[in-house]
Amino acid sequence: MKILFCIVFGMISFLPAYADEFTNHQQHMSVIGNDSRQLLNYPPDVRVYALANMRKHLQALAEIMDAFANAKYDLAAGIADSRLGMDSSGAAGCRVDSMKMDMKTMPMSETSHLDHQMSLLMPEGMRELGQNMHRSANEFAVKAREADKDSRNVAAAAIALARIAQQCVACHESYRMQ
Numbered sequence: 010m011k012i013l014f015c016i017v018f019g020m021i022s023f024l025p026a027y028a029d030e031f032t033n034h035q036q037h038m039s040v041i042g043n044d045s046r047q048l049l050n051y052p053p054d055v056r057v058y059a060l061a062n063m064r065k066h067l068q069a070l071a072e073i074m075d076a077f078a079n080a081k082y083d084l085a086a087g088i089a090d091s092r093l094g095m096d097s098s099g100a101a102g103c104r105v106d107s108m109k110m111d112m113k114t115m116p117m118s119e120t121s122h123l124d125h126q127m128s129l130l131m132p133e134g135m136r137e138l139g140q141n142m143h144r145s146a147n148e149f150a151v152k153a154r155e156a157d158k159d160s161r162n163v164a165a166a167a168i169a170l171a172r173i174a175q176q177c178v179a180c181h182e183s184y185r186m187q
């Protein structure tokens with residue numbers, strides 16, 4: 010009787026799992042089938058540069074999370090400011106000063122040239138989302154330094170850290186490069 014119960018119960022509990030898997034698969038297919046994100050008009054060299062910049066963003070975020078998880082709040086703040094913050098080199102393509110650079114009068118390195126191109130081709134809505142993300146990194150840094158001084162501030166810093174990742178997601182939901 011016990012064995013029969015186990016078999017029947019096992020089958021019943023398997024069914025919802027199967028149904029979930031099927032729904033996930035359908036959702037996955039519909040994402041592939043109708044991608045409504047706006048395609049950016051980046052030439053190949055700008056796209057390769059922008060994607061490499063994105064991978065650096067992810068690397069920085071991973072390092073921030075690692076430092077934070079090990080209670081190295083000051084280190085986490087430093088990485089956030091210098092590698093993701095509004096004044097970091099990775100934010101250049103989202104800054105208006107890159108857009109205003111005059112290529113004829115200013116000698117330009119290859120990276121500033123690509124940042125300039127990226128900033129010119131970036132839709133206004135995307136620039137705003139980009140700046141929000143870079144600013145959220147600076148805001149996290151402030152909170153992380155407060156956590157470094159007083160551990161009662163750790164929870165607020167953790168919320169600010171989650172906000173950075175939310176800003177990455179917001180842009181990825183709306184734009185694509187390829």
Ligand code: HEC
Binds near residue numbers: 070
């Ligand atoms: C302002 C917009 C924007 C923000 C903010 C943004 N991204 Fe992206 N990211 C993009 C776009 C557009 C792509 C290309 C996606 C596509 O073509 O499917 C991309 C691609 C990527 C990729 C793929 C790189 C590759 O080589 O294919 C990674 C990784 C990534 N982003 C990480 C991040 C992380 C981490 C953050 C936040 C810290 C972030 N991005 C914030 C716009 C953004």
